[in-house]
Amino acid sequence: MTHARLSLHFLLLLLFCCSSWTQAAVLVSIKPIHSLVAGIMQGVEDPQLLLSGGQSPHRYTLKPSDARNIQQADLIIWIGPEMESFLPRILTASERPNIVLLDLLKIENKTSHNHDHEDHAGRDPHLWLDPLLAKRVVQLIADRLSLLDPKHHGSYEENARTLQQRLDRLHHELESRLAPVRPTPYIAFHDAYGYLEARYRLNSVGTVILDPERLSGARHIRDLQQKIRHTGVGCIFTEPQFEPRLVESLIEDTATRHAELDPLGSDLPAGPDAYFQLMRRVANQLVQCLANK
Numbered sequence: 001m002t003h004a005r006l007s008l009h010f011l012l013l014l015l016f017c018c019s020s021w022t023q024a025a026v027l028v029s030i031k032p033i034h035s036l037v038a039g040i041m042q043g044v045e046d047p048q049l050l051l052s053g054g055q056s057p058h059r060y061t062l063k064p065s066d067a068r069n070i071q072q073a074d075l076i077i078w079i080g081p082e083m084e085s086f087l088p089r090i091l092t093a094s095e096r097p098n099i100v101l102l103d104l105l106k107i108e109n110k111t112s113h114n115h116d117h118e119d120h121a122g123r124d125p126h127l128w129l130d131p132l133l134a135k136r137v138v139q140l141i142a143d144r145l146s147l148l149d150p151k152h153h154g155s156y157e158e159n160a161r162t163l164q165q166r167l168d169r170l171h172h173e174l175e176s177r178l179a180p181v182r183p184t185p186y187i188a189f190h191d192a193y194g195y196l197e198a199r200y201r202l203n204s205v206g207t208v209i210l211d212p213e214r215l216s217g218a219r220h221i222r223d224l225q226q227k228i229r230h231t232g233v234g235c236i237f238t239e240p241q242f243e244p245r246l247v248e249s250l251i252e253d254t255a256t257r258h259a260e261l262d263p264l265g266s267d268l269p270a271g272p273d274a275y276f277q278l279m280r281r282v283a284n285q286l287v288q289c290l291a292n293k
């Protein structure tokens with residue numbers, strides 16, 4: 001291609017491409033993180049959300065429209081291979097090797113929580129469920145956005161500060177809301193709540209499934225039945241992303257209650273408020289079931 005043709009090509013791009021063509025296209029994998037990114041980018045641009053429905057990222061298979069969104073992204077913000085195991089494959093096959101990836105699990109290495117649950121693959125990818133860890137996630141994302149789009153550095157920084165103050169307030173609210181139910185033993189559906197449990201010192205005694213990508217074995221089910229019968233488990237939680245039938249059969253003929261917890265806020269409208277709504281709802285669902293109100 002000659003220099004003149006290249007310039008013409010560029011001019012055509014300027015004329016016919018989207019009005020905000022200089023703006024980087026930001027794609028976020030799951031709703032809670034998308035919500036934080038939308039808060040940081042408020043007044044600048046709206047980030048795209050990859051998993052907008054009620055699917056579990058642990059078991060997700062990409063649709064052709066997802067593949068198109070991924071190909072058009074400049075920056076993809078995801079947790080890491082422990083969460084969105086479907087993503088590395090498509091990125092390896094990508095025709096655009098310059099897509100920037102922001103792996104949020106990078107910050108997790110610096111934070112340890114003493115919860116002795118078995119992680120999906122060593123690192124616990126559910127890091128948004130601790131509002132104080134979310135503050136660091138917000139900083140990491142704001143820094144990366146500023147690097148990619150220095151023109152809006154001021155907006156990203158200011159939005160991030162506002163968001164971090166809001167997260168602080170949420171943390172204090174959850175702390176007092178969850179305090180009364182701290183000692184009550186419960187069983188969560190999958191091992192998603194390690195950060196929340198460590199931050200608010202909750203008493204989780206196990207999970208219904210050990211690995212979100214596989215079915216539980218008969219031995220694990222027997223162990224759960226023992227726990228439910230002998231340790232006074234107050235509540236066992238289902239999740240909208242998983243089939244609840246196993247839970248119903250586990251608590252048959254026992255006094256253990258069941259309720260739903262949704263760590264992803266599947267049914268909430270995406271946007272800056274989704275994160276706060278989903279965290280408050282998780283806390284309320286825990287309190288209502290554990291306090292038996």
Ligand SMILES: [Zn+2]
Nearest residue numbers: 058191192212
């Ligand atoms: Zn999970």
